[in-house]
Amino acid sequence: MKKIINKPTEVVGDALMGLQMAYPDALSYIPKLEVICRKEKKIDKVALISGGGAGHEPLHAGYVGKGMLDAAVSGNVFSSPSPDRIGTALREVSCGKGVLMVIKNYSGDIMNFGMAADLAKLDGIETSQVIVKDDVAVPDREEGTGRRGIAGTVFVHKIAGARAEQGASLEEVRASAEKAVRNIRTMGVAMTPCILPAVGKPGFQIAEDEIEIGMGIHGEQGVESSKIKTAKEIAEILLDKIMADYDYSGAEAAVLINGLGGTPLMELYILNMEVQKLLREREIRAYRTLVGNYCTSIDMTGASITLMKLDEELKALLDAPCDTPAWKI
Template identity: 75%
Template sequence: MKKIINNPADVVSESLNGMQQAYPEFLEYTPDAEIISRHERGNKVAVISGGGAGHEPLHAGFVGKGMLDAAVSGNIFSSPSPDRIGTAIKKMNTGKGVLLIVKNYSGDIMNFGLARDLAEADGIEVESVVVKDDVAVLDSTYSTGRRGIAGTVFVHKIAGAKAEAGAGLPEVKAAAEHAIANIRSMGMAMTPCILPAVGRPGFTLAEDEIEIGMGIHGEPGVERTGIKTAKETAEILLDKILADYDYSNSEVAVLVNGLGGTPLMELYILNKEVQAYLKKRGIKVHKTLVGNYTTALDMTGCSLTLMKLDAELKELLDKPCDTPALKF
């Protein structure tokens, strides 16, 4: 294992500490609770997300104006504890209520749900939404129902923009749920990732194999197959998405996401094929994001996400934001 770390047990805290020191003008780090939060609270609904580490820049990289107010981290690929989430809720609540954006994994559902219950018992108004955008499988080792993957970034953007505009908690939740209903994603992996505390891959793929539908924790996909061209990859992933939800004659936002180990050169080649295929299918692209937004440590591979846009989602998507990982 070759990684730029000190002690494997300290990678989460040291990573968050290093992030805060890169953006001291607007980020705050809460040790032990492993929270990255905005200095500027604002008299508005607080939008909080989080989950296991190892998916950077998700979630802490999207803390800032127009997106998240705080992100709570667990250990690598492990949900943060209810205590950590509860600390974030209390820290960021301004009296306008709190929205929790949760990915559909059993640990996250349980721990964020318990933190919500405890906060409500303390008189804090808390709502939550669950992201489940992965069309690869209906169930997995980690979740009941579809997994939450890179589409979470768009949910952060929509909910954060709505909260920044001064909307109330019911309206912010409704906007987030509206985005979730219009988002679908599909991914593939070419190599496994290596957990720092383990020091070896969690699974194996042959040199000439890829796995279609692989999850962001290394969960099994739907098919192991031979290496594909960028054109073939785009068509396989998009066909699965388009078969699941009607995007015909619509306008969309596109996310071409790397899993941590894929060069940007390859992601841009993939994007070229994505754009051509969507045009061929009569789908208009309004905005495209290309890069590493929801990773799986050093896994090579990608995911594609489409969000179908209407007037409300388009307006919220285009609102300004300023975070370490995304600026509009």
């Protein structure tokens, strides 16, 4: 294992400290509890928090700042943050207007955020939540955890954060976030596995001449293994899966071409070229396109495609100013 780290057991805290040191005027860090907050606390709006396991940087702490999150809480690598860490984030950002929690659809995250919200209620902190479940590789079902939350979470942060900055109520912010969730779909492909720092070797294997279609951001099994394909073929496979789940035909959409941590930007731009061609063929207008690493899986190579169908409200919130380490407008 070759990684620029100190101790494998300290990577999360060291990374968050390094992030705070890069933006000392904007962010504050609570050591050991692994919470990143806006340094200038807002007192006149609904607060917004999110979080989950580390290893997906810049998700979640990279989206703390004006127009997006008020705080992000991290667990260990690929592990949900504990209720006490989440509770700390809730107390840090609460200003009497309520707190919206953006949660990815994993059982540990849902359980721990729920426990933290129950405890916060005893302290008089009102909370609400939205569950992001955008990964079309997994069936959407009522029983069990069902569909995973992945890169589309970034768009939910943006929409909810912009609505909160407008001074909307907790229910209004939640409603806008829920609208975004309903209109977002994501599908990804992995080329190689990732190496967990504490383990020092890949947690799973992908053959040298194969790719894994639909693999999750923690290395969860995909829907199929396939021989290596061209960028055009990958774009077709991923978009076909998205379109089979949600009809974007004739719509305007925000597009996210997301790298999983180890994929060069050159390849992401090539994938974007093919996606844009396919969108035009299907009469889908790409209103805004993001290309880069927004929700990663440590050093996994691969990419995901996310579409968010837009109406006038969502377009305005997408275009609203924000200032965070990972996304600025």
